[in-house]
Amino acid sequence: MNDLIPPEDITKWIPGRKTIDSTAQGWRGLTLMGYRYAGLEVEIPPMRDYMIVVYQDADTSMRRRCNGPWQTEKLRPGSISLLTRGEQSTWQWDDAINVRHIYLGHSAISETAAQIFDRDLASIDIADRVCTTDNMIQFCLNMLEQEYSGFGVGECLFIDALRTQLAVHLIRNYADIAIKETHIGTLGSNLRKVVSEYIEESLGDRIHLEDLASIAGLSPFHFSRRFKLEFGVTPHAFVIQRKIKKAKALLLKRDLPLKAIAADCGFSDQSHMNRTFRKVLGITPAEYRRSA
Known part of the structure; x- marks a missing residue:
């Protein structure tokens, strides 16, 4: 057109x-x-x-x-x-x-x-x-x-x-279309490892669903369904979990500023990291650092 x-x-x-x-x-x-x-x-x-x-x-x-x-x-x-x-x-x-x-x-x-x-x-x-x-x-x-x-x-x-x-x-x-049934499997151990490693290595960058799906050779829709069967959560929730885990480890290093930790973990800024921590953990990164 x-x-x-x-x-x-x-x-x-x-x-x-x-x-x-x-x-x-x-x-x-x-x-x-x-x-x-x-x-x-x-x-x-x-x-x-x-x-x-x-x-x-x-x-x-x-x-x-x-x-x-x-x-x-x-x-x-x-x-x-x-x-x-x-x-x-x-x-x-x-x-x-x-x-x-x-x-x-x-x-x-x-x-x-x-x-x-x-x-x-x-x-x-x-x-x-x-x-x-x-x-x-x-x-x-x-x-x-x-x-x-x-x-x-x-x-x-x-x-x-x-x-x-x-x-x-x-x-x-x-849409005027008939739905075709599809079989839903899991990613398998090899793909699980490859996808997990890619996410870990890319936490500081933007991670797109299409990028993860292409690694597995699947469409974004099929990848999302198989990923949830494999990991128990959606790709989005899994990435958030990994960002928080990495941030919690860096927060134990008292000399690292919160701003630098936010950037290293792929948050858009320190405020974004604060909101995510509060939503998921109920506390801010600063409060977590003090308690740790």
Whole structure:
């Protein structure tokens, strides 16, 4: 598809006040935007990504048209609209609305579908929906907002997991496709060792789910499921455990500043390490050092 519009250019077609923009966060295949709009009638161009709109305080009628008659739905807080990629449509609403946009990349859907369902994207149809309710999408939005605000503890690995979770959820619930059953095994002792060693050696860097999955020769979705069977926790939780374990060992060296320990263990800064310690252990690194 040519001339598809990326998320950061949507304001050229839908004028509004931007309230959230995750493009500087470096999330791969996933973007979170927030806007405040007045009542409008707009032509939405063919988008590069699948677009999920979550209405924060809506109480208005939403009308949509795409090569046919208008569809009208009453929107309320928590309502959700889905827009497929690569298709132009007209949307019209009367009242001011406050929204969150979640953009999911084409590769996230196509790769997930190929691995889980043994199909390519040509066999998948995710149609527009003017209004629906979806607790899983709302949950994912809440997690994304926490990460965006700096209150999350998983960074890129957690975002990778959320992206895969959203892709699976959309395909399962909104795509015209039959689900193919798959056998779930474990990683095996050799892969377990290789993956564990990679994580230990990379704690000071950003660890992406795709990087771990490629080591095992699996899709991110299959890797996550097998990893949890093998280790008892998700890859994100395991990495957090290892970061904390390494930090606890370094905290015993009284001459090392907390800032240096945070950097060496892969936390974005000392505050990030403090939040993680408090969330997981109930105490700060400084309190742990004093008690040790």
